[in-house]
Amino acid sequence: MNKKKFDCVAMKHRGAEQLLEKLSNLTPEQELEFWQKRTEYLQKFRQKLLAQRKQTKTD
Numbered sequence: 001m002n003k004k005k006f007d008c009v010a011m012k013h014r015g016a017e018q019l020l021e022k023l024s025n026l027t028p029e030q031e032l033e034f035w036q037k038r039t040e041y042l043q044k045f046r047q048k049l050l051a052q053r054k055q056t057k058t059d
Contacts, residue, residue: 023031
């Protein structure tokens, strides 16, 4: 039997546990600020990736 080198379910669980730990001590206002900042970061990151992809297609 082959042993998996990577377990995506376990990784997902670890990530959820880490997020819960980060958020557990925050007030509702702090948690809202956390999610707003993360959303802003992800939107900027997505735009950067799209710009890179567009640049790659034109090269």
